[in-house]
Amino acid sequence: MITLITDFGLADPYVGIMKGVMLSIDPCAVIVDLTHAVDPQDIAGAAYAIDGAYRFFPEGTLHVVVVDPGVGSDRRILCVSVRGHLFLVPDNGVLTRVMASARPDAVFRVENKGFFRSPVSRTFHGRDIFAPVAGHINKGVPIHRLGREISVQEMHSLALPVPKISRDGQITGEVIRVDGFGNLITNIDNALIRKIRGCAGNREGGPDVCKDVCVTIGKRRIHGLADSYQQVSSGSLLAIIGSSGFVEISVNLGSAARLCNAGRGTAIQVSPG
Amino acid sequence: MITLITDFGLADPYVGIMKGVMLSIDPCAVIVDLTHAVDPQDIAGAAYAIDGAYRFFPEGTLHVVVVDPGVGSDRRILCVSVRGHLFLVPDNGVLTRVMASARPDAVFRVENKGFFRSPVSRTFHGRDIFAPVAGHINKGVPIHRLGREISVQEMHSLALPVPKISRDGQITGEVIRVDGFGNLITNIDNALIRKIRGCAGNREGGPDVCKDVCVTIGKRRIHGLADSYQQVSSGSLLAIIGSSGFVEISVNLGSAARLCNAGRGTAIQVSPG
């Protein structure tokens, strides 16, 4: 199985062309689109997207990420094995989030031209390198045949925003993504909240959550983490541990992004309730 | 085969994640996207979409609809068998239109946690309940194993707008959907028109249509139902029985929504011509 993340959009036939190349090599490949709506050249956005999605696929899945502002330069292309998943990516930090929670087992450069289309264009390595290499890997080519092994330390990584805890036990993080519902997804997770609260939470029937906190965005304060959207009235603001384990700010039957006039980068505070 | 309708959009990886969960359970599942552009929480919109689409799939297809403003509350999830098709839906009325023309054979609650992901989040039952249950059903789990059977009467339904016929034989309906071409799709069908006209139409080579009517939208009057878009000049308004059997108002090579400044809910009259 192969998943795809790109910044190509779906209006142009670029994604379909990549699939044509993959299926020409491995006609049995099952290809799943994760998203093609990453902002152009937004490596950090892609880093969050792949980290939030890859673990819901079976082991052995090959995840291809083509958000690649360095296409045509001498930036490396890598094939990385992490916890039974394979990632085919430009070496630009797009795996920074994945590797924050799991160390790669092996990292290979992708340099064996025998697996590329020929000639290779300067502007569409998605079609000429990523797609054919993905087809070959999915068909069974072992990744050590792609090129030289390198160490994890040699990989590029991104300096992504990290939440901070102040002396008085307040977490300051930020919105890292706004989804289609207008939910504000932050970089503050449950483990961090437990640090400032020290509570063990309830292990039954759901994730282990400390709810007794105060969440601040701009001038708005939200008291406590909700169990579900319906816990507040229609149109009201709430904070909740979202499906990926991070604090999300939402509006029941509405858009928190609109209500709070907030977006990626907006600061969020969580303090003991 | 599995079809999907959600209000998730395609910019976020949510749909792809659901596919990952389904394919982890049933790697042979064929999954077809119907639409992910239902307006957030627009149950009526989803009710029209699934009714307009399901009959074009083979019997035995499982249709999954995740437009679910009640996620995380105690609203029920149902698996409904209708005319050889299966539907996996929140119990919020999203099958109202499907059931207007076909009575379910069986309705089961989806409550057997053995088929869910664990733990189940409060905000993404698409991933944690709908997707794994769909994978299990597609792999062969009989639906009576999902939970208790309930009666059709126990299902929630929506109060959708119904066209009315006045004493002098005029139908008043409304626009229920605007498509990407700007066609205005109404809730007035051919059977209703035949009621006010009493004509039998022509059974050869096409649907049985009464064309001798007058269609009014705002201040504009359209005389007669057209046979094809080309029957009027470029940029002109026409009314036609659309591909789903309902009156549609269109512009040849243009957008009726723009020309008439109309949208969902705009009133439409059909009267004897």
Place this chain on the structure above:
Amino acid sequence: MITLITDFGLADPYVGIMKGVMLSIDPCAVIVDLTHAVDPQDIAGAAYAIDGAYRFFPEGTLHVVVVDPGVGSDRRILCVSVRGHLFLVPDNGVLTRVMASARPDAVFRVENKGFFRSPVSRTFHGRDIFAPVAGHINKGVPIHRLGREISVQEMHSLALPVPKISRDGQITGEVIRVDGFGNLITNIDNALIRKIRGCAGNREGGPDVCKDVCVTIGKRRIHGLADSYQQVSSGSLLAIIGSSGFVEISVNLGSAARLCNAGRGTAIQVSPG
């Protein structure tokens, strides 16, 4: 394998319905979306899209293009065999670009109603003719069974803009497409540039490109063709031979469409450098 290009968009379930019809006939069909974002009724846009994409699929692929403003009229539907690929299209010129570089081996009318849905609607031949015929072809029906053979000369073609060379060796072409990154794709290819330059280029490691030219768009002049986006600083304009072999005007890490305030139809000059 079947590819799809339409102007249906992805918000409506039309594309999913076509897939349902195809899979009802051939449950093993592998269907790849090329684009559904062709502007409504934009035959020329579809002509560029299919020409840019089809060659990246294996021989034997069936390419279905439903951009069909004449739906419901007596325009013909054709099945065309070109270089081992099959095309199922309305006879409206949508294959003009494909046929500019490759002559069809055979052209058949699609008129055998035994392969259509019944009844056929007046507004959705994608569902009622193209999809079922595609399913039957993919399942093995030989194309001569679809209808009478016609000659290539009988096919409609579009008058697409053709670049011109002036007496003093200047090429004037135009932008034919703007992609999601804001790249301006022109109709001027490398072979044409070689005509005005007479240079042989470098055959090693890439396409055979004459770089010593001057590209003009509006009041902006670009000296030389670049090898990669990174050859200019961030935000700067460049010209490059794009992945489909045509001159593209781009901005490194930005949008040329925005910077140049240009779009489809904008004139471009290439002159000896």
